[in-house]
Amino acid sequence: MAKGPVLFDLEEDTNVRPSVSDAPPVVDLPAQDAPQGQAMQIAARLAAHKPSLLTRLFWALATTLIGALVSIAAWTFITDLLARYPLLGAAMTVLMAVFLLVLALIALREMAAFGRLGRLDGLRHSAAQALAHEDLAVARDVSDRLLRLYKGREDTRWGRDRFAELRGDQLDAAGLLAVAEIEVLGPLDIAAQREVEAAARQVATVTALVPLALADVAAALTSNLRMIRRIAEIYGGRSGFFGSWRLTRAVLSHLVATGAVAVGDDMLEPILGGSLLGKLSRRFGEGLVNGALTARVGVAAIEVCRPLAFTASERPKVRGIIARSLGGLFGKSGK
Numbered sequence: 001m002a003k004g005p006v007l008f009d010l011e012e013d014t015n016v017r018p019s020v021s022d023a024p025p026v027v028d029l030p031a032q033d034a035p036q037g038q039a040m041q042i043a044a045r046l047a048a049h050k051p052s053l054l055t056r057l058f059w060a061l062a063t064t065l066i067g068a069l070v071s072i073a074a075w076t077f078i079t080d081l082l083a084r085y086p087l088l089g090a091a092m093t094v095l096m097a098v099f100l101l102v103l104a105l106i107a108l109r110e111m112a113a114f115g116r117l118g119r120l121d122g123l124r125h126s127a128a129q130a131l132a133h134e135d136l137a138v139a140r141d142v143s144d145r146l147l148r149l150y151k152g153r154e155d156t157r158w159g160r161d162r163f164a165e166l167r168g169d170q171l172d173a174a175g176l177l178a179v180a181e182i183e184v185l186g187p188l189d190i191a192a193q194r195e196v197e198a199a200a201r202q203v204a205t206v207t208a209l210v211p212l213a214l215a216d217v218a219a220a221l222t223s224n225l226r227m228i229r230r231i232a233e234i235y236g237g238r239s240g241f242f243g244s245w246r247l248t249r250a251v252l253s254h255l256v257a258t259g260a261v262a263v264g265d266d267m268l269e270p271i272l273g274g275s276l277l278g279k280l281s282r283r284f285g286e287g288l289v290n291g292a293l294t295a296r297v298g299v300a301a302i303e304v305c306r307p308l309a310f311t312a313s314e315r316p317k318v319r320g321i322i323a324r325s326l327g328g329l330f331g332k333s334g335k
Contacts, residue, residue, distance in 0.1 A: 074096065077092075078092055078093055078096060110241070110242050113237070113238060113242075114242075114246075116236065116237050116238055117232070117237050117246075117247065119145075119149065119236075120235060120236065120237055120305060120306075120307045123142060123145055123146060123149070123307040123308065124306070124307055124308065124309060126138060126141070126142045126145075127139070127142045127177055127307075127308050127309065128309065130142055130173045130177065131173060131174060131177065131311070134172065134173050134174070135173055136171070136172060136173045136176065138173065139173035139174075139176045139177050140176065142177065142180075142308075143163070143167060143176060143177070143180045146180055146184060146307060146308070147160055147163070147164075147184070149236050149307065150184065150236060155187055155188070155191070156184055156187065156188070158187075159183040159184045159185075159186060159187060160183075160184060162183045163179060163180055163183040163184055166179050166183070167179060167180075174311075177308060177311070177312075178311060178312035179312075180308065181308045181310075181311065181312045181313050182312055182313055185235075185306065185307070185308060185313065186313065188234050188235055189302070189306075189313065189316070191234050192231050192234050192235070192298075192302050192305075192306075192316075193298075193302070193316050193321060195227055195230045195231055195234065195298070196227060196231070196294075196295055196298025196299065196301075196302070196316075196321055196325070197295075197321055197324055197325035198227075198325070199223050199224065199226070199227035199294050199298060200291040200292070200294040200295045200298065200321065200322070200325040200326060201291060201325045201326065202219075202223050203219065203220050203223045203224075203287075203290050203291050203294045204287040204288055204290060204291030204292075204294075204325075204326055205287065206219040206220075206223075206287075207219070207220070207286050207287040207290045207291075208284050208286070208287030208288075209287075216286070216290065220290055220294065223294065224248065224252075224294060224297050225244060225245070225248055227294070227297070227298055227301065228244060228247055228248050228251060228297070228298075228301045228305075229244040229247075231298065231301045231302055231305050232244070232247060232301075232305045234305075235305045235306055235307060236307065237305055247301070247304065247305070250304060251297060251300045251301045251304055252297065288326055291322070291325065291326050292318075292322050292326065295318050295321045295322050295325060295326075296318050298321065299315075299316050299317075299318050299321065302316060303315070
């Protein structure tokens with residue numbers, strides 16, 4: 001047996017050499033399990049779903065029937081108790097009266113909440129009319145109503161004083177409303193954006209860390225309800241339970257109708273820096289996408305609750321809110 005290296009003669013074609021440009025392009029396979037933010041999409045569709053006429057009629061009749069039965073049963077119970085045990089019956093009558101009084105106060109609070117939301121809508125409509133017709137008188141009326149809305153609030157005191165100094169120099173409707181928007185609503189816009197950032201961060205964290213089924217949907221829906229209610233309070237709405245639910249339905253219905261709950265890689269580009277959505281771990285990716293969708297809901301809620309539309313001030317950018325709220329959840333964001 002021969003010792004040492006063995007040489008093989010190969011036919012070489014010196015005219016043909018492999019080139020990198022001749023290699024076929026690498027095709028990225030579609031990520032079947034890419035995060036889609038299903039918790040937020042399910043929560044949005046649940047909140048935006050409008051029941052049919054038959055369903056509304058059923059619940060109205062069921063509520064009326066149950067209310068009548070409960071009232072008759074309570075009345076019978078109180079009258080029988082008064083006949084048998086007068087002292088105990090009197091005590092139960094007082095308790096029932098206090099309970100009904102609390103219910104009446106809650107109903108009045110809900111009506112007042114709807115009135116405050118209607119006031120915001122009226123201001124926005126009047127401001128739009130003043131700008132469309134260039135009506136300075138209507139613009140002054142809008143500014144006066146805006147000052148009355150925030151009268152007594154310490155967080156708007158400096159802006160109201162500043163607007164009082166500058167309003168006399170404005171000779172047209174656009175200029176007057178622009179000054180009111182910048183000086184009075186500027187601090188409120190910052191506070192509302194912070195609420196959106198906090199809600200987006202909370203939804204992203206809960207979705208990423210809680211693996212329980214439907215827990216992420218409940219957390220997303222609860223956080224968005226709380227966020228929209230807080231935004232309404234910041235702008236002077238202070239909606240009650242039913243008012244918050246109605247406002248949430250209006251915001252999410254708009255997002256679902258416009259397709260804003262769709263997922264795209266551009267949503268997370270501010271913190272991931274590229275098309276990495278399909279390469280993330282499932283739970284972590286779902287958390288980031290749900291947080292990004294929450295930021296979209298928050299920006300829409302700001303536009304709905306704000307008494308003046310964004311004209312002079314810059315509209316909050318979803319990408320900026322995503323970068324500030326979710327950047328800390330990604331390891332490389334601090335660099």
